[in-house]
Amino acid sequence: MYRRHVRRSNGRALAAGVLGVVAGAAVLFAARNMMRGHRRIIEPEDAPRRTWRRKGRWREGVGRTITVNRPREEVYARWRDFASFPDFMENVRSVTPLDQTRSRWVVEGPAGSTVEFETKIVEDRPNELIAWESDENAQVRNSGRVSFRDAPGGRGTEIEAVIAYDPSGGAVGRMTAKLFQRGPGVQTRRELRRFKQLMETGEIATAASRPAASHG
Amino acid sequence: MRALTWHGKHDVRVETVPDPQIVNPRDAIIKVTSTAICGSDLHLYDGVIPTMRPGDILGHEFMGEVVDVGRGNTRLKRGDRVVVPFVIACGNCFFCRRQQFAACDNSNPAYKADISQMLYGHHMCGFFGYSHLTGGYAGGQAEYVRVPFSDVGPIVIDDGMEDDRVLFLSDILPTGWMAAENCEIEEGDTVAVWGCGPVGLFAIQSALIMGAAQVIAIDHYPHRLELARKLGAKTVNYRNTRVYEALMEMTGGIGPDAVIDAVGLESHGFAPDNLYDYAKQSLRLETDRSHVLREALYACRKGGRVSVPGVYGGFVDKFPVGAFMQKGLTMRTGQTHVQKYLSGLLEMIRDNRIDTTFLISHRMPLEKGPDAYRKFAFEQNETTKVVLKPGMEARNG
Numbered sequence: 138m139y140r141r142h143v144r145r146s147n148g149r150a151l152a153a154g155v156l157g158v159v160a161g162a163a164v165l166f167a168a169r170n171m172m173r174g175h176r177r178i179i180e181p182e183d184a185p186r187r188t189w190r191r192k193g194r195w196r197e198g199v200g201r202t203i204t205v206n207r208p209r210e211e212v213y214a215r216w217r218d219f220a221s222f223p224d225f226m227e228n229v230r231s232v233t234p235l236d237q238t239r240s241r242w243v244v245e246g247p248a249g250s251t252v253e254f255e256t257k258i259v260e261d262r263p264n265e266l267i268a269w270e271s272d273e274n275a276q277v278r279n280s281g282r283v284s285f286r287d288a289p290g291g292r293g294t295e296i297e298a299v300i301a302y303d304p305s306g307g308a309v310g311r312m313t314a315k316l317f318q319r320g321p322g323v324q325t326r327r328e329l330r331r332f333k334q335l336m337e338t339g340e341i342a343t344a345a346s347r348p349a350a351s352h353g
Numbered sequence: 354m355r356a357l358t359w360h361g362k363h364d365v366r367v368e369t370v371p372d373p374q375i376v377n378p379r380d381a382i383i384k385v386t387s388t389a390i391c392g393s394d395l396h397l398y399d400g401v402i403p404t405m406r407p408g409d410i411l412g413h414e415f416m417g418e419v420v421d422v423g424r425g426n427t428r429l430k431r432g433d434r435v436v437v438p439f440v441i442a443c444g445n446c447f448f449c450r451r452q453q454f455a456a457c458d459n460s461n462p463a464y465k466a467d468i469s470q471m472l473y474g475h476h477m478c479g480f481f482g483y484s485h486l487t488g489g490y491a492g493g494q495a496e497y498v499r500v501p502f503s504d505v506g507p508i509v510i511d512d513g514m515e516d517d518r519v520l521f522l523s524d525i526l527p528t529g530w531m532a533a534e535n536c537e538i539e540e541g542d543t544v545a546v547w548g549c550g551p552v553g554l555f556a557i558q559s560a561l562i563m564g565a566a567q568v569i570a571i572d573h574y575p576h577r578l579e580l581a582r583k584l585g586a587k588t589v590n591y592r593n594t595r596v597y598e599a600l601m602e603m604t605g606g607i608g609p610d611a612v613i614d615a616v617g618l619e620s621h622g623f624a625p626d627n628l629y630d631y632a633k634q635s636l637r638l639e640t641d642r643s644h645v646l647r648e649a650l651y652a653c654r655k656g657g658r659v660s661v662p663g664v665y666g667g668f669v670d671k672f673p674v675g676a677f678m679q680k681g682l683t684m685r686t687g688q689t690h691v692q693k694y695l696s697g698l699l700e701m702i703r704d705n706r707i708d709t710t711f712l713i714s715h716r717m718p719l720e721k722g723p724d725a726y727r728k729f730a731f732e733q734n735e736t737t738k739v740v741l742k743p744g745m746e747a748r749n750g
Contacts, residue, residue, distance in 0.1 A: 330463040338443040342462045344489040346373040
C-alpha cells in the first residue's frame with residue numbers, strides 16, 4: 138500500500154514536471170512566432186497588400202477582384218466605355234466623356250445632393266489596364282486602377298479594381314467619400330458583381346416585382 | 354393580386370398586393386395554376402430562417418401559364434404551360450455552365466448577396482420566396498409571379514399532362530433524385546433514408562430506380578412510413594426501435610452503404626443530443642438541430658456515402674467529425690441543381706416510371722393558405738403534401 142502511494146506521487150511529480158516543460162516550450166514557441174510575425178512584414182508575400190493583417194502606413198484604398206466569364210477584350214472594352222458606368226455603379230449619376238482622356242462625373246453626395254468632378258485617364262493599356270485620377274481641385278479626389286488578366290483554364294477574365302478616395306476636399310467631399318466607402322470594399326464588391334451580371338447575363342439581377350426602383 | 358405573405362412565426366396571411374410586371378429583358382410573368390407548400394417552407398413558418406421580412410410572398414414550388422415575356426426571352430411565349438424551378442439561375446456563369454445551377458453567381462441581387470457571403474463565405478443564388486439570403490424574390494404562392502432568367506429555368510409542358518403529375522418537378526422530385534444520385538449507388542447497396550417527408554419519399558423512389566438492393570426508411574409518423582413501404586422501402590419507426598442497432602442488424606452487421614438525411618435542421622425525437630440541441634437552440638446558442646445527421650454518420654458503414662438534402666442554415670454542435678474521418682466517409686450535399694434534372698425526370702413521369710401524385714393529401718384554394726400551413730405544420734401524419742390552387746373557388750366555412 139505504502140509503496141504504491143509513493144510510486145503514485147512520484148508519477149504525479151513526473152507528470153507535473155513534463156507538463157511544466159511542455160508549457161514552457163509552448164510559451165517560448167509562441168513568443169518566437171510572435172517575433173516572426175513582426176518580421177514577416179518585410180518577408181516576400183504573394184497576397185495583395187490589402188489583405189495583410191498589418192498594413193503599415195501605406196494605404197491603397199479599396200480593392201476587389203472578380204472573375205467574369207467573358208473574353209478579356211470584351212470586358213476591357215465595356216469598362217473603357219466610361220459613359221456606361223451608371224449602369225452598374227450605384228452612386229454614379231452620369232459620366233460624360235469630354236475628350237479622349239477626360240470625363241465629367243456627376244455622383245450622388247450626401248442628403249440627395251450631387252457632386253461633380255473631372256477625371257482624366259492616366260494610364261490605358263488596351264485589354265490590360267485602365268487608370269484614372271480626378272482633378273487636383275476636385276471636391277472628392279479619387280482615383281481608380283482596373284486591371285484585366287486571363288483567368289486560368291478559360292474561365293474568362295479576372296478584373297482587379299482598386300479605388301481610392303481622398304477625403305481632403307472639405308466637408309462635402311469627406312461625406313461623399315464616406316458614402317462611397319461605406320463598409321470598406323462593400324460598394325466596390327457590389328459594383329463589380331453588377332458589372333459581372335451585366336457582362337454575363339445582359340441584365341442586372343433584382344428582386345423588384347415592378348420596373349420602378351429596380352436597382353439591384 | 355392575392356398572395357400568401359409571411360408576417361412572423363406561425364403567422365401567414367393572404368393579402369392583396371400589387372401585380373408583378375416585367376422588369377428585366379429575360380423575365381416572364383406566370384399566372385399560377387398550382388403551387389405547393391414545401392417542407393422547407395415550414396422552416397420559414399417556424400421562424401428559424403433569418404432575413405425574412407413581414408410581407409414577403411412565400412412559395413417556391415409552382416407552375417402556371419406564361420402571360421407576359423420580356424423582349425430578351427426568345428424561348429417562352431404567352432400561353433405556354435410551364436413548371437418553374439425554385440432555383441433562379443442565369444445559365445451563363447461558370448457554375449451554370451457546369452450545370453451547378455444552385456450555385457449560380459448572378460441571380461442573387463448584388464446587395465442581398467452580401468448577407469450569405471458573410472454567413473457562408475460565398476453568396477447563394479436566388480430562390481423564389483425564401484428569405485433575403487436568397488435574394489428576397491417574391492414567391493409562387495400567389496396569383497402571379499415574376500420569373501427572372503425565364504429563358505433558362507422553366508420547362509414547358511406541352512402535352513396536357515395535368516398539374517399534379519408535373520408540379521413537383523419544381524423542387525422536391527429533383528431534390529429527392531439528386532439526394533439518391535449523391536449516394537453513388539452500387540449494386541447490392543443498402544440506402545438508409547431519415548425522414549419520409551416528400552423529399553425522403555422521392556429519394557426512396559429514386560434510390561430504388563437507381564438499383565439499390567434495399568432502402569430503409571426511418572420516421573415516426575405511421576402514415577408516412579406506410580407510404581414509404583408502398584414505394585418498396587423497409588421501414589423503421591424510431592419511436593419503437595433503436596435505429597443504429599436496427600440498421601446494423603438489417604445489413605448483416607455492416608451498416609448502410611449510403612445514408613440520406615432528408616430531415617435537416619429541425620430534427621424531431623427524444624434522443625439526448627436532440628434535447629441538448631433544443632435547449633441550445635431556444636437559448637440561441639446554436640441555430641440548427643442535427644440529431645439525424647449525427648445518427649446517420651454513426652450508422653453509415655466504413656467508406657460509405659452521406660447525402661444531405663435536408664436544409665441547414667447555420668451551425669451545429671457536436672458534429673461527429675471523428676466518425677466522419679475515421680470511417681472515411683464521403684459527404685455530398687447542396688441545394689438542388691433543378692434545371693439539370695428537369696427533362697430526364699419529365700420523361701420518366703411521362704413513361705409512368707415515377708409517380709408523384711400519391712403524395713398529395715390536400716388540394717386547397719390559395720385563400721385557405723394559412724389553414725394549409727397549419728395543417729402541414731401540426732398534422733404531419735395525415736398532411737403529406739398540400740397543393741394550393743389560386744384558381745379554385747374558396748368555399749365558405
